[in-house]
Amino acid sequence: METNVQANQTSTKKVEKKPLEKVLIICAKGSIEDVYAALVMANGAVMEGIEAKLFFTFFGMDAITTKQMNKLHTGTIGNPAMRMPGGLPFPSILGMLPGVEAGVSSMMMKQMEKLDIPPVDEFMDMITAGGGEIYACKLAADMFGLEKKDLSEHVKDIITVGQFYEMADGDRTQIIFT
Amino acid sequence: MGQTVIAGVSVDLNDEGYLNDPSQWNEEVAAEIAKEEGIDLTDKHFEVLHFLRDKHAAGEQLTIRKVGKSGITDIKGLYQLFPGGPLKKSSRIAGIPKPASCV
Numbered sequence: 045m046e047t048n049v050q051a052n053q054t055s056t057k058k059v060e061k062k063p064l065e066k067v068l069i070i071c072a073k074g075s076i077e078d079v080y081a082a083l084v085m086a087n088g089a090v091m092e093g094i095e096a097k098l099f100f101t102f103f104g105m106d107a108i109t110t111k112q113m114n115k116l117h118t119g120t121i122g123n124p125a126m127r128m129p130g131g132l133p134f135p136s137i138l139g140m141l142p143g144v145e146a147g148v149s150s151m152m153m154k155q156m157e158k159l160d161i162p163p164v165d166e167f168m169d170m171i172t173a174g175g176g177e178i179y180a181c182k183l184a185a186d187m188f189g190l191e192k193k194d195l196s197e198h199v200k201d202i203i204t205v206g207q208f209y210e211m212a213d214g215d216r217t218q219i220i221f222t
Numbered sequence: 223m224g225q226t227v228i229a230g231v232s233v234d235l236n237d238e239g240y241l242n243d244p245s246q247w248n249e250e251v252a253a254e255i256a257k258e259e260g261i262d263l264t265d266k267h268f269e270v271l272h273f274l275r276d277k278h279a280a281g282e283q284l285t286i287r288k289v290g291k292s293g294i295t296d297i298k299g300l301y302q303l304f305p306g307g308p309l310k311k312s313s314r315i316a317g318i319p320k321p322a323s324c325v
Contacts (some may be wrong), residue, residue, distance in 0.1 A: 084325070088325075091307070092308060093306030094305055157260045160283070160287050161223070161325055162287055166287075170290070170297050170325075172307065173296070174298075175301070
């Protein structure tokens with residue numbers, strides 16, 4: 045045991061840093077927080093000179109569907125971290141009322157705008173401007189009856205899971221499921 | 223890294239090579255740092271650098287979106303000017319601290 049620990053310590057001293065070179069990010073949900081987590085990570089990667097591919101599937105398809113992408117909501121029911129402005133708990137029963145989800149969502153978008161975080165389509169503009177690529181899942185597209193023409197111009201292609209894994213070639217590549 | 227002489231100016235650098243004091247910066251210093259990053263500075267680069275310095279002096283948090291809306295260049299252009307680090311490299315060359323924003 046002891047020798048192992050020693051061996052580990054000497055090896056960590058010599059370890060050369062191996063920065064990430066490529067990330068493949070999967071977004072399978074369509075709420076504001078899920079989509080933005082993926083967008084922020086992809087944009088952040090591109091800004092660091094890391095190659096980034098963003099793959100949308102299942103309910104994440106809303107984020108790249110032209111009709112839906114700028115109307116994303118955050119769920120106001122069953123989210124224990126949801127708070128009222130000021131920090132008081134947000135009763136789930138309030139979240140059921142008509143208009144509440146839309147109101148909360150628009151407040152979230154406004155707060156992000158203050159931090160210079162853009163709407164979804166503009167964010168995708170930024171990511172692709174830096175060389176990032178955006179893909180849609182073929183299975184989800186078939187399931188929801190979506191075609192390329194229904195999707196944002198930023199979507200490079202509709203691909204299978206096999207094609208997605210093919211992109212994970214080379215060292216220093218990570219696949220991230222948000 | 224401490225005190226280093228760049229382009230004949232004694233500057234105070236942090237461990238990541240960013241100037242600790244933006245007032246020690248001048249365009250010759252910028253050109254030297256840019257060379258290290260493999261970039262030959264053009265007038266367009268300097269427009270971006272001065273924009274970043276002005277915004278930093280005004281206490282604003284910098285993002286690539288802000289630069290993209292400055293009218294100097296769009297975001298694609300910014301990536302072409304500072305490949306692999308549109309905000310990080312440009313901030314370093316502009317003699318201001320490493321950006322602390324996530325966009």
